[in-house]
Amino acid sequence: MSAREALEAVAGDCTLLPALPVSGETDGPLGWKGYGASRRSAAERTGETESVVCATARIGGVDVVALSFEFGFLGGSIGEVTGDRIVAAHAHAREYRLPVVTLVATGGSRMQEGIRALSQLQRVAAQIVLTRDAGLPQLTVLRDPTTGGGWATLGAGADMILAMPAAQVAFAGSRVRPPEADPAAYTAEAQLAAGHIDAVVPQRELPGELALRLRLLTSPRPADPAPPPHALGVTDLPSSGWDAVARARAPRRPRADAYLDAYFTSRAEVAGDRCGGRDTGMRCGFGFHDGRTVAYAAQCGTATRPAGYRTAARLIRLADRLGIPVLTLVDTPGAANDASAEQAGAGSAIAELFTVVASARVPLTTLVIGEGGSGGALALAAPGNTWATPDSYFSVIAPELAAAILKRPPSATGPTADELRIRPQDLVELGFLRGLVTKSA
Template identity: 60%
Template sequence: MADPLGWDGYAASLARARERTGTDEAVVCERAKIGGHKVVVIRFEFGFLGGSVGTGTGALIEEALVETRALRLPVVSLLSTGGTRMQEGVPALRQLQRIARGLVLVREAGLPHITVARHPTTGGVWASLGAAADVVLAVPGAQVGFAGRRVRPESYGDDPAYTAENQYAAGYLDELVTEDRLTDRLEVWLGLLAGESRNRPAELPRALGALEPASDGWAAIQRVRSAERPRAGAYLDDYFDTYATLRGGVDDGVLCGIGSRGGRSIAFAAQTGTATTPGGFRSATRLIRLADRLRLPVLTLVDTPGAAADPAAERAGIGHSIAELFGAVAAADVPITTLVIGEGGSGGALAFCSADRIWLTPDACFSVIAPELAAGILKRPPDGIPALAGELKPRPEDLLALGAIDGIAGPEPVSFVR
């Protein structure tokens, strides 16, 4: 159905586009190698009618996604498109559903998809093929957004909302990568996504902080709040040979991604000591669902005074975002291992925790509520806070005695057998 509408002059436009680009359609789909990784590449050619999707384009992309599944290869999509081809009308528009269905089947097959948004990447292709990828990269300065330059209101023509930089700032892109570094970054990500996982629990990291027990509950709380205590960044650097981060929302206090340890790929979600916002919970949810699809074990590092409690967090749906993470953890078939490395504050910390493997470092604690907040609820005076901290039994030793955790980490990693 090359010309379903019988559009005047369309056949001539196609002929000129083919002559100019040397391609038959707006995409070129082929098998390739990136570094040492075999992949299926879907590459858009913007010079072919603005990289627009017509019925022939949709058929080529669908064939490429079928080949991806048949060969069990990752797919890399290199986007540069203005959207759907108007000369083919609704038959062209419906190709977006065809693409979306093909990607669902790729995900169900447990195969990774990396996309690169180049200039420009707009319209239905961004919404159906790009934004839903497992890893979303973009070239700095690229126009990236649903509304293309010629269809949005003129007053918004140069608004920075439609840029790769804004998409990154909003948490919708994982990395901004210059053209000269794209091959290197794709090779890194392919190695992490397609690396050996061996579906057994992630090894427990070694404790990096103080190993001696705190004298009492209040001492444990004070120690865990020390600025000198090692945070998640130190644990990730110590644990992984290399790692890269993913985003699913905006929260600088949460680090999510995939790392390689001894050639084994492990997904991680780590809190860094701040109150976790809805964006942080959504990043962790995205990470765990991705790991479950790709059969990667998960390591979570818990360190937060709790979920953000400000009006902005409520307006952004803090309760909903926590519920989504609880559900993702509960539904995951891959093993999740949790190490509490700092303050475990109530439900905001528990949402990041494994259901069956929770360990604490000796200098960590976990509590149903902060002692200061408990004092306010119970109407106790400030000088009663230290004693109340002890009553909450937040120390690793207390929690182990209660049967609330599985163990206390030491100076050596711990391996688990599933």
């Protein structure tokens, strides 16, 4: 698929941005013999004068600046003129307050321009930062292939990253990998499993997926906090601390997915911590609630892993930059504490999330929907705006572990739970919770 075909497949009302004339008569900054002829041949074959096409376009009712790579033009490689066009496109986006959508298909930096081509990655990175600092969202679609500097800047540097099925996505291109390397490790699917991209989207679904994400990230952003969801489970309050624990651990109790489905009319997830990890027990993304966009980070009842905390931190940082309020759902027995979790940096991941929550400028709302297990749950809680359902509890540590630490017999677990005052009504009285939520009318 050509650059223009890829653009037209997802966007309408495309208008090319003005492009500086390109000279194909010289052999470039290195005097690379035959380079000028190769450029002329590529132009004749593709109808383009460079490896990227830049335009204003409309996707799902949202005006954007779109960049689409032409792989047929010298492998979609990035040279000086490519860099010039990317710089100009981002400057246009900032001037007119438009999000940036990049459809990448590139083998990386252009060999025939040497270090002058490689240095374009610094220019591109600077534009990504300037556009990010301007509060404008950046979305990327990874086509086949996306390798080298294109992946390491325009690809991995975007706020949301979508990829085409089976696309080659890697820093190392196919000709420079170790001969024994498994090709499956260099695919979009492998990058998704490793937490580096947000979704793999078939071509037929791509226009709708891009449109939804753009609407979510550009809709009006009221400054007031998101309201807590209504309770979906029991309505009466627990009679004892251990009763509260039993309710929160009940297998049939409503979990995060039920709350998210009831709260949002539509939503789009971000997945992975961009550091090589993905925790399926943490749902993060953006959704529409009563016509406004709300970001969410929701624990799903499992022990949260370091990748889950980092993904939540990534989500809250993005929402904070875009001015979008955040809803968090707390439901975990605690942070994962196995050896692999420690090796993956459980402590630093939790510390990062505590810091991100403490420094957020947008309002955060938290609803405890099940277990609130120690610091692994508290890291996701909004100070001063945390609510709870009747089938939840929050504790400094699980009552069984508290009894063990205090050298009490197992039979003392129930009384210990009472002493800890972990029932939701106790937590309101102690000033930790702002209040309890009930079922909707």
